[in-house]
Amino acid sequence: MERIINRRDFVKTFSILAGSSVLLSGMPWIRGLQAADSDRVVRLGMIGMGSRGMLLHLILKDIPNLEISCFCDDYQPHFERAQQALGPAARGYYDYRDMLDKETIDAVVIATPLHEHAHQTIDALNAGIHVFCEKAMAKTVEDCDDMVRAWLDSGKILYIGQQRIFNIKYLKAYQMIKEGKLGPITQIRAYWHRNNDWRRPVPSPELERKINWRLYNDYSLGLMTELACHHIQIANQIYDEVPECVWGTGSINYWKDGREVFDNVNLVYKYPGGSHLIYDSLISNKHYGLEVQVQGPKGTMELENGKMWEEFPPPAPGILSLINHLEKQLFDVVPIGGASWVPDDAISRKGDWIMDKVLDDDGTRIQMESFVSDVRKNRVDPFLTKQGFYGSIATLIGHEAMINNEITYWPKGLAL
Amino acid sequence: MKINDSVQYRNFYSMGTRIDIILPGIDDHIAESVCLQIKSELDRIEEKISHYKESSVVSYLNQKAHTEPIKTDPEIFLLINQLIGLSARTSGYFDFGLGFLSENMKHASETYHVVHDTMTTLSEIGARNIVLDHDENSVLFKSDKLKIDSGGFGKGYGLDTVKKILKALKIESAFISFGESSILALGDHPYGKSWKTGIQDIFSETSSLFVFTLANEALSVSGVNPKNKQKYGVGHIINPHKGIAIDCFRQSAVAGNNGLIAEVVSTAILCAPDESRHLIMEQFPEYRAIVIDYDQTNKPTITYTCNLNDGENY
Secondary structure: OOOEEOHHHHHHHHHHHHOOHHHHHHOHHHHHHHOOOOOOOEEEEEEOOOHHHHHHHHHHOOOOOEEEEEEEOOOHHHHHHHHHHHOOOOEEEOOHHHHHHHOOOOEEEEOOOHHHHHHHHHHHHHOOOEEEEOOOOOOOHHHHHHHHHHHHHHOOOEEEOOHHHHOHHHHHHHHHHHOOOOOOOOEEEEEEEOEOOOOOOOOOHHHHHHHOHHHOOOOOOOHHHHHHHHHHHHHHHHHOOOOOEEEEEEEOOOOOOOOOOOOEEEEEEEOOOOOEEEEEEEOEOOOOOEEEEEEEOOEEEEOOOOEEEEOOOOOOHHHHHHHHHHHOOOOOOEEEOOOOOOOHHHOOOOOEEOOOOEEOOOOHHHHHHHHHHHHHHOOOOHHHHHHHHHHHHHHHHHHHHHHHOOOEEOOOOOOO | OEEEOOEEEEEEEEOOEEEEEEEEOOOHHHHHHHHHHHHHHHHHHHHHHOOOOOOOHHHHHHHHOOOOOEEOOHHHHHHHHHHHHHHHHOOOOOOOOEHHHHHHHHHOOOOHHHHOOHHHHHHHOOHHHEEEEOOOOEEEEOOOOOEOOHHHOHHHHHHHHHHHHHHHOOOOOEEEEEOOOEEEEEOOOOOOOOEEEEEOOOOOOOOOOEEEEEOOEEEEEEEEOHHHHHHHOOOOOEEOOOOEEOOOOEEEEEEEOOHHHHHHHHHHHHHOOHHHHHHHHHOOOOOEEEEEEEOOOOOEEEEEEEOOOOOOEO
């Protein structure tokens, strides 16, 4: 069966999902995306035109009534590439502050290295501009907190790029989980494994830290802020809580090439009620790839894979009839092999698809459409900012636990 | 899951199907332990015999046994030996060595009949082209096209295994279903004598077309139904004498002491023409059988019966 669906089918599927009361109450952004848009043109600036920025541009350029009127990047090759892609009408800047001062724009999309996120977001919000900022939110708890304070003061929109919130496969799984298909969630296991040095080619040595910023402590927290924060945000969302504490360990055990961030991390997050997120990530083996396994007494889901296994599969039709007879203490015929009987190979331990079909999109496209739509309507959605904030804080305390080699607790009083 | 104070129910997936287990007269704790043992044993068997699992003994034979005799796991060697004998006793209407044809049918059902020189292929594959060396416990396939398809015997073998476990644990009453196509019924129903098991119409959920009374017996149902025809374009069971899939709607059901034999014979009489069914059943006088055919309007008729007990009716 073809599992990738086209855009039109996707909209139909999304509309069905969006009718779910579970999703509507848990995720107000869905109602926002459903509401009719005006055709007012949104003017947008982009800050950071590296690989992620260019990918976001490819998505944004297809959104109707959106004008990317300016961009900023302080690395010349990226600047030139962006100018070529956006065309001569888009004004380019090397300093984002210049851009914010000179341009009249509704929103910015920030896709810069992690250490830049906080001040760029705060400056944009203070300038009265809506912000989409890539994950993780920032490099320190204090910076994240400053960002949300600026957001609250501004009354503007702040999205953090946690695209799995918008992934239709995750949405369906979330709906099923909230409806109790797995029972109460008792454990989540997540991992993200790759097998490469995580480096990008550097044209000359003095550019090493600028290009490979993900490998150095001044700019990034490595696997935690660049990968783990996605799955940690999902765990928070599923538990509908933030973790009480976390403990873990990390090291550089393979890529001993001068990098400063860990090439493997292992953590356990404890949530209220005693449930856990067990997380690990490494870049020296890709056999297991990436996955989020959600476990409860009734079943297991693998969210990346989009599959589900029931602990107690429903009885076959004839057996169900037998059970009904036994409950009524009746002695009757056990009917087998009837019209509703499914041939054996239709079900197996390979699991059932959470959705029959999926869109070839990890949620980024819907996320950008939702952001532009919210900007057009001036609709602030605290749910999304909270998810980005809490996901990032949990990520940062995980890093702290590994660095200090001690159990690290959720910062006291830190809440939205 | 406890159905009531006197009956336990469990289910799980194993051997590529859904296993349902009804256990009257035991408590929850014992039921859990019994079902764990059953699952563990079925998973073990699946690891050995499933041709879908790359690491199984059968898959290894399918890949290598045409190149040289392969010294084989004793359990699988004995099973293959038994299956070769059963294939001969059914005049070849049961054949577990047609995996090549069934795989091609699944992957290219539309073009299958055109692409293959079926009779030439048939002469090279099948149980009669498997050579066993009983001194060496080795298996040799005469052709690289010969592949074992465990779909035609796995559940029956599994049923017999479950029966052994229950007997060893002194469980006297049970109703076990492997995907509702292979049944083991031990002892008595909690509220009556034996287990009355009905074969239903594949086109409707009306009353059963035929009811077997099972007492410490297995029941195997084979058939071509609308769902697997829809899936493959043709039926999923291949007539070993013709090398083509059975293309009409038909069901067969066989009851008797041994699950493996019941499964083998139900497949054989499904494939065999009317005149050959009695010859096959003469080889298995302890087994009871029916065949149901469907006409152009999908109306069912029982077209063959053999050795039925008094009181078993339609």
